[in-house]
Amino acid sequence: MGKGQSKSRRKTLKKQAKQNKKIEKLLAQQNKSQDTEIKILLLGTGDSGKSTIVKQMQILYKGGFPENDIENYKNVIRSNIKSYIKSLIKSCNQLNLQISEKNAEIAEDFVRTVKKSSPDITEQVRESIITLWKDPKLKEAYERRDEYQLPDASKYFLDRTDEICSTNYKPSPDDILNCRIATVGVKEIQFEVNNHLWRIVDVGGQRSERRKWIHQFDDVSVLIFVVASSEYNQSLYEDERINRMKESIKVFKKTVNNEFFKKKDLVILLNKIDLFKEKIKKHPLTKCFSEYSGDQSFEQTSEYIKKKYLSMVKKKGRRITPHFTCATDTDLV
Structure with a gap:
């Protein structure tokens, strides 16, 4: 009987050893996977350009955009140009800019009858957009766009209304990069480079979306x-004050000094540098930083902004890499 128990025990131990070996092998595979996986968390406030960087990764490492995505972007772009014109018309009223009598009638009809949510554009709507965009007062309103809310890419698309409204229009990669759709929820893109799996996680930057950031902090x-x-x-879309x-x-x-990130490498992308170079010629940096006393050169103003962000990091000696960039420039990205 003792021999039977001994034989049974040996069999059990052998089975356990075999199972342990499987578990160890599985753990080794998981550790290897973690060693070769790089998770990048992409954060920033609304309209900073995070999603444009994700689109660049799609172009650079995933071979571009699938046809159904291109079709969706076409519809968004067509809806957007109608929205841009409506915003410009509204801003003319706010800024006391008097549109010509003839164009005022076209503008009134456009606001009343055109649905900006629909991607459909009739010939009449196309002609109205082109006519209104040529109006000097709408151009002036565009130049004063810092006084209200108008996306940066509005001119890029409005200048090409004729092309965008044509039946054979297909958005180019540059069109897609310039097309703005607010990120809602969490978007993720994965790709392999040099035997590493890269996971880039983009979380919406609007105030209502930031509560979701903490759920992405692990690993x-x-x-x-x-x-x-x-x-x-x-000013903010959510609060113009x-x-x-x-x-x-x-x-x-608040984010970079969070306990989760104190020991993590940090990259700061000072984006939209192309727009900044043009804007700083006309609008002084003191509109944001009243204490700024340098000149209005790109070199001094951009350096001041960079140092302003770097000064917010509490942990000394942390590895931080700041870059000036333009997310719509594929070569630069």
């Missing part, structure tokens, strides 16, 4: 915080 390899350099004289860059700095400070 982050690198934190990338995106800043729209050109927003220093603009608040400066966008001041909001961005506040969010940046």
